Amino acid sequence: MKISVIGMGYAGAVTSACLAELGHYVTGYDIDHRRINSLNSFKPQIFEPGLEKLIEKNCEIKRLKFQHVDDSDLDLGEITIITVGTPSDPNGSPNLEYIWKSVEWATEHLQQNSILLMRSTVQPGTGDLISTRFCENKNINYISCPEFLKEGEAVSDFFTPDRIIIGGNNSDAIEKVVDLHSGISSPIIKTKIIAAEMIKFASNAFLATKISFINEMANFCEAWGADVDDVKEGLGLDHRIGKSFLNAGVGFGGSCLPKETRAFTSLASNYGIKSNLLESVLEVNEYQSQIPFRIIKDVFADMNNVKVGILGMSFKPNTDDIRESPSIKIAQTLSKLGCQVSCFDPVSNQKSEEKLGSTVKFETSIENLTTNKNIILLMTPWEIILNSNWHQIFESMIEPKILFDGRNSLDPAIMKNIGFNYIGVGRGISSSHLDHLSW
Ligand SMILES: NC(=O)c1ccc[n+]([C@@H]2O[C@H](COP(=O)([O-])OP(=O)(O)OC[C@H]3O[C@@H](n4cnc5c(N)ncnc54)[C@H](O)[C@@H]3O)[C@@H](O)[C@H]2O)c1
Missing domain, CATH: 3.40.50.720 (NAD(P)-binding Rossmann-like Domain)
Structure with a gap:
């Protein structure tokens, strides 16, 4: 398939290179000339094990290239994937500025019946809004297919994800996105757009909760003289709990867990919800740091x-x-x-x-x-x-x-x-x- 990916940061560069490795013809777009130039010379500005080699190999066999959004020879292909950043505003609510700009740009250039696939993490409800505002009148199908990669292991995560979530309203478009992933044998969950968005947010909030939970236990261990690593071992062997994300320490960081947990707490009041649990998760995290x-x-x-x-x-x-x-x-x-x-x-x-x-x-x-x-x-x-x-x-x-x-x-x-x-x-x-x- 001919694919375009918009936003060449951590998520976009990995997605582009890995889709090319699966056999697709991929063009990665960005607004930043330096990013495009460095990718075209096989030197991504981000450090991610295995990425540089994958970019070089697929560029050389002409399955992968990178372009600036202002270049004239645009051909976005059958599926356009959005991977632009979604940072937090100072009050913690998600800032969708880059999403609106990239969606506007992509839907201007996409052909009828093509697919706009959202891989950036957007708050529940965003996809339905984009679909009605930008896609339906142009006969473009909107799909939510959230990114679950872990930085540092992103390339291997792409080829062996725990699951692939595909949220959409059109069954042909959903099947096309299933085909996009052929070569990857992982469970595929087909849902409504809003459920796909919620799965991504809830996954990160749960992982953040697990880390803050073990950190709070660690503080008790410290006071009472137990070793939290022994406690982790005993807790983690219970298969209902599991060992992963039970490492005590100075708390979580990165571009996902803090941002998405904060998004829940800041958006809660808009819906009359009090997010007691997730507010505490963030408080524990701050205390640990x-x-x-x-x-x-x-x-x-x-x-x-x-x-x-x-x-x-x-x-x-x-x-x-x-x-x-x-x-x-x-x-x-x-x-x-x-x-x-x-x-x-x-x-x-x-x-x-x-x-x-x-x-x-x-x-x-x-x-x-x-x-x-x-x-x-x-x-x-x-x-x-x-x-x-x-x-x-x-x-x-x-x-x-x-x-x-x-x-x-x-x-x-x-x-x-x-x-x-x-x-x-x-x-x-x-x-x-x-x-x-x-x-
Ligand atoms: N980084 C991760 O590990 C990870 C994991 C899962 C999900 N995500 C999600 O993926 C999304 C991207 O995250 P990231 O870490 O790759 O962000 P990033 O900040 O590293 O990269 C975003 C890129 O988008 C480009 N961009 C911004 N506006 C653009 C536009 N209008 N057109 C073209 N390019 C544009 C920027 O120049 C930048 O290169 C976020 O929603 C994030 O939550 C990231």
């Missing part, structure tokens, strides 16, 4: 003299995405309070520097980052960070040599043995460390 601040406040008499090294800036490993990353939030808090903050990330130093400016220092190696620091905050468990020489790091630090493991990804016994004042999240051993520390 400030754990390092509370540790530093408890241990050090004067924030101004504290030398802090932050290891990992992206919201999780294997991506350069720093949107709503707990590392960014804590770097901002600590530098405002006068701490001397340095940061390191294997791929997102530059993006983080653009966001944080000169308030913090950036280091290009783990060794430089950890040298002469009172406290190290391990915020993102990149392999390269976990496999560091921890003996050397210990030697390079200055007292009280605190290692805060914000993702519980190191072995506390080994770290304590090296000599660190190790603090995890809900590992039941941290409070005793804090008791004897005062700097």
Whole structure:
């Protein structure tokens, strides 16, 4: 099939390359010339394992190309997929500015009987509105087919999704979108447009809830002396609960979970609903992201003299995405309070520097980052960070040599043995460390 994809960010670049890999002829469009140029030279501006190779291979066999929306030779093909951003407004409600512009542009150029497929995450009700306002009078079929990829594993997720959700009003259009996915053997759920939109929002809100739940349990574990990792094991083996998304830590970030959970809470009042549960999920998440601040406040008499090294800036490993990353939030808090903050990330130093400016220092190696620091905050468990020489790091630090493991990804016994004042999240051993520390 001939396909066009509008919006070449994380979701769009992966969708375009993977659809080309399935055998379709794909053109990716964007309003940003730099993005288009870098994609056409096989160097996407985003870091996603496996993506670069897939782009190069499919461009070379002429199944994939990238164009600016203002180019003259437009042919959007049988299906146009929207993957533009849907950020939050300051009050938390979804900002659909990019959606309206891209839909307007696409429906102006689409042929009759073609399909407009929404892969961006839009609030329930948006699809029916787009369908009546932009599609019906032009005989264009609207389909909601939400994106569920996980950054860092997006390419493999595309080919082996847990499910494919196709929401639409026209059965021929739905079957065509089923064909678009041929080659992928995953369950396909066909629904109304609004149900497809709701499934996407509810999935993210549930995952956010699971993370905040285990984080709240971790705080109890901390107080009562249990290790939350043992609790996770016992909880997760109950198949009604499951182990995934039960890792305690400094909370969730990224472009999806915070945004969609916030959207529910901010939209609730429009419908006379009180979203008590999801408001608490966000509150717990905010509280978790400030754990390092509370540790530093408890241990050090004067924030101004504290030398802090932050290891990992992206919201999780294997991506350069720093949107709503707990590392960014804590770097901002600590530098405002006068701490001397340095940061390191294997791929997102530059993006983080653009966001944080000169308030913090950036280091290009783990060794430089950890040298002469009172406290190290391990915020993102990149392999390269976990496999560091921890003996050397210990030697390079200055007292009280605190290692805060914000993702519980190191072995506390080994770290304590090296000599660190190790603090995890809900590992039941941290409070005793804090008791004897005062700097
Ligand atoms: N990033 C993820 O992991 C992920 C996962 C699931 C769903 N989603 C959803 O996918 C959507 C896109 O997210 P993203 O992270 O890829 O966003 P992004 O901000 O990385 O990329 C959006 C792209 O759209 C382009 N754009 C904006 N307006 C345009 C227009 N009128 N025409 C053409 N291009 C335009 C921008 O220049 C940018 O390149 C969002 O709704 C998001 O919630 C993202």
